[in-house]
Amino acid sequence: MNYQEAKEKFISTWGSLGSLWGINKAMAQIQALLFISTKPLSMEDIMEELKISRGNTSMNLRQLMDWGIVTKEIIPGERKEYFTTEKDVEELARHIAKERSRRELKPVLKVLKEVSNIDSDQSEETEELKKQTKALHDLTQQADDMLNKIADQDLNWVTKTFIKIMR
Amino acid sequence: MNYQEAKEKFISTWGSLGSLWGINKAMAQIQALLFISTKPLSMEDIMEELKISRGNTSMNLRQLMDWGIVTKEIIPGERKEYFTTEKDVEELARHIAKERSRRELKPVLKVLKEVSNIDSDQSEETEELKKQTKALHDLTQQADDMLNKIADQDLNWVTKTFIKIMR
DNA sequence: TTAAACTTTCAATAATAATTGAAAGTTTAT
DNA sequence: ATAAACTTTCAATTATTATTGAAAGTTTAA
Known part of the structure; x- marks a missing residue:
């Protein structure tokens, strides 16, 4: 299993576990993606990686922030918002x-x-x-x-x- | 709150909690009903109380038995099958x-x-x-x-x- | 062995939940 | 003040999951 395969397997498995425990798949997958990312990701990044729409990404990021496990990261000089999850x-x-x-x-x-x-x-x-x-x-x-x-x-x-x- | 109201409130609340944690509503409600019943119930009893179909009742009872929390009770002289849940x-x-x-x-x-x-x-x-x-x-x-x-x-x-x- | 009493199965349907995408909203730079 | 860059909202759509109901299956009694 190479990096890309492992990454996809992890994200998809974590998404399924989420569903099983009453957490929507996209929400779990966004969190999983951020969790293994080495740097903050923008909405575009997330949409592209997970192949989900802008609206979906926006709403689930908000939920994750409401849960207190994702935070906005302001990168100086950048217009876009970036997101990170609690890594611990x-x-x-x-x-x-x-x-x-x-x-x-x-x-x-x-x-x-x-x-x-x-x-x-x-x-x-x-x-x-x-x-x-x-x-x-x-x-x-x-x-x-x-x-x-x-x-x-x-x-x-x-x-x-x-x-x-x-x- | 009288008995009937309390019973309905309990069953409906337990059903909702089930959904939230990835357990289907009918399954949780059947278990709740049996949990507060003073005697084993037949499929008819359950269908009538919860207003759900025969098929639904049958399938969810089976699942509950697979989970090991509901058991068939054979009542001597009765053709029907009766069900009880673990009360502890x-x-x-x-x-x-x-x-x-x-x-x-x-x-x-x-x-x-x-x-x-x-x-x-x-x-x-x-x-x-x-x-x-x-x-x-x-x-x-x-x-x-x-x-x-x-x-x-x-x-x-x-x-x-x-x-x-x-x- | 037949038929009545009951249970299970499963394709069709309905209910619920997730997702999209485009319009509306917001922020920032000039 | 304007427009570009970006985010949010939400009605419509799609996907998923639950539920129905009737046919098929099973068990029991006579």
């Missing part, structure tokens, strides 16, 4: 863990709490609903705790950033 | 963790290993590809280890099952 896999994991907790798990926890706390009546059905959704709430809470543990692994982020800026 | 959330988590590791993470790990092990050449690009996919491999391996830790939490499964059978 641990930081990447932190951002993703944090966002999935916030967007997806938190709202579900809220519903599970509501449902498991409805008033008891005499019926067996209601008791089962309450009991089982309570158990699911606790499990989901555990999963959420785990994600947040990952997300907070780096409590010295401020310090680290400070050092980066200072040197 | 921890067992549920184990099955899901194990399957997602096996189906989704393992194949990706293989590709990441291949890609990160391509021959070095002089180029910076190749080195970056190797370095970054290696890092991603290690991270994915960590995630996979975590899933398997969950999956194997219950190393005394055999013992437990044995006890269940014996008593």
Whole structure:
């Protein structure tokens, strides 16, 4: 396998994994491309490499920025915007863990709490609903705790950033 | 919120969370329905409750059985097949963790290993590809280890099952 | 062995999600 | 102020995935 083949295989595999876990393919592929790029890429670069449209590229780059894993890079003297992704896999994991907790798990926890706390009546059905959704709430809470543990692994982020800026 | 409302809210929310994480809605909803049911349900029951077709129900039940989280229950004297889901959330988590590791993470790990092990050449690009996919491999391996830790939490499964059978 | 009761399969259809591309919007240089 | 260079938006289109329903398949009872 040569460089080009390996690159394509990586990008396509990462895209498929994304789909499997509810992340759109283009988004995952853009991230993958930036992740192995040695320099920031422009929208043109990305469009050309992945053969996707301008609109698609623009929208998915925005989403990646919303997730906090891609940032704009201003290159002095250049009109175009350039993009880079977080290159540190641990930081990447932190951002993703944090966002999935916030967007997806938190709202579900809220519903599970509501449902498991409805008033008891005499019926067996209601008791089962309450009991089982309570158990699911606790499990989901555990999963959420785990994600947040990952997300907070780096409590010295401020310090680290400070050092980066200072040197 | 009364029983019926709570039930519907739970089933619909669980279905949406499923979609978000790459699990088809009907599959998640069938599991949710069984999860709060006080007794095994037939295909008719499920079709009626969720307002989905016979074919859809059949296919998704099969998938749930493949995942190991739903089982057929034979009720003596009944022609119909009845279904139950694993009621213990921890067992549920184990099955899901194990399957997602096996189906989704393992194949990706293989590709990441291949890609990160391509021959070095002089180029910076190749080195970056190797370095970054290696890092991603290690991270994915960590995630996979975590899933398997969950999956194997219950190393005394055999013992437990044995006890269940014996008593 | 037949037929009723039930389940599975799968081609057709529908629903959902991703993608395009061109018009509108923004920024920068002169 | 103007226009070139670039980005964003969004209605229309296309691709993907889920769902239906009826025919084929299977099991059971008599």
